[in-house]
Amino acid sequence: MQKKKLFGIAVAFLLAPAIVFASGRKEAAAEAPQSGAVVWTPFTVTDMGGRKVTIEKPVKKAYAINLIGIIYIRCIDISLIGGWTNPLSAAEKKYIPPELHNLPMLGGWSGANPNVNIEELINADIDLILVTAAAVNIGPNQIRMADNIQSQTGITTLIVSNNLSDTGDAFRLVGKVLGNPERGEMLGKYCDEELTKMKTLIQTIPESERPRIYYAEGTWGLETDPSGSSHTQAFDFVRAINVADVTENTANGMVGQSAVSLEQIIAWNPDFIIRNTTYTDADPALAVTGITNNRDWAGISAVQKKQVYQTPALPHNWIDRAPSSNRILGVKWLLNLFYPSYTAFDIRKEAKDFFHLFYQIDLGEPDLDFILAASKPVS
Secondary structure, eight states: OOOOOOOOOHHHHHHSOOOOOOOOOOOOOOOOGGGGOOOOEEEEEEESSSOEEEEEOSSSSEEESSHHHHHHHHHHGGGGGGOBSSOOOOOTTTTOOGGTSSSOOOSSOOSSSSOOOOOHHHHTTOOEEOOOOSSSSOOHHHHHHHHHHHHHHEEEEEEEEOOGGGHHHHHHHHHTTTTTTTHHHHHHHHHHHHHHHHHHHTTOOOOOOOOEEEEBBBBTSSSEETTTTTGGGHHHHHEEEOOOOOOOOOSSOOOOEOOOHHHHHHOOOOEEEEEETTSSSOOOGGGGHHHTTOGTTTTTTHHHHTEEEEOSSSSSSSSSSSSSSTTHHHHHHHHHOOTTOOOOOOHHHHHHHHIIIIOOOEEOOOHHHHHHHGOOOOO
């Protein structure tokens, strides 16, 4: 995953409505008095790469190799995050309790050039590292990575699947090792039920209704990922036809984002363009208009039909970058865009419910207006 700072509308984010964090977040348990102390019993789990992992002590600080895993930790218990993999933007800070803004910047194992500081990571007293490699299927590379990280740091590592269909089980596993299996089960059940519900709905939609889409990434929208990539799982799930006839870019450490030319996009002539500017130098405020107001793109069907949309990106991108549990909400957003005659999700209600359940944040109407403003077609 690229480590580029998200530029753009930082001032606007600072002026946006204040976020209300829901009360009732599970706090870390207080130390039991010595007279009635509970004796910790180590336990062993099988991680999602098939490795046997023993949790020797209670996890008080957890870390992940990238934002995919940080999101899982956050959803189970945000107070357990022991450090960040990426600098927090002004936008992201609005959705994170202030006391966590200054956690150590530990870097991560993403892309061709991992920037993790091993010494600082060890000094941060991390008890567990989630290995959440951006891959649809876990294979020898991910297992080798987890083993190597554990060998380098002496910290227990746990492989967690990045496959969208495994989201529920990922929450159950993470909840168990972080000492909150009840919350892991609750979030896992929600994910399983919602994915099943959406899959059933999608099966009723005729093949002839499948949209042809181009996923525009990078600073200028001239990078993309093909069908089958971990970064396009949300599109594949809703059975959109990804027009990008390219090979996934693995030369940069499985980050993806294959370079394409505008001439290729014109030839593919998609009906929808979905724009993602997360972790690029693009200005999010101009991400859509940079395409719709550019005469070079004017002949493309999506531009002519005014079907150019920007992915909602707060508190984490709903579709990709990072491709984590946030996609459960993102899939609903895509279904509303692509199949309005077959779906009836109230995306505002869905977003409020999701934020409350997963992030323990109560969103007001102005908050939602702000988050969804750039995700509407240009009139």
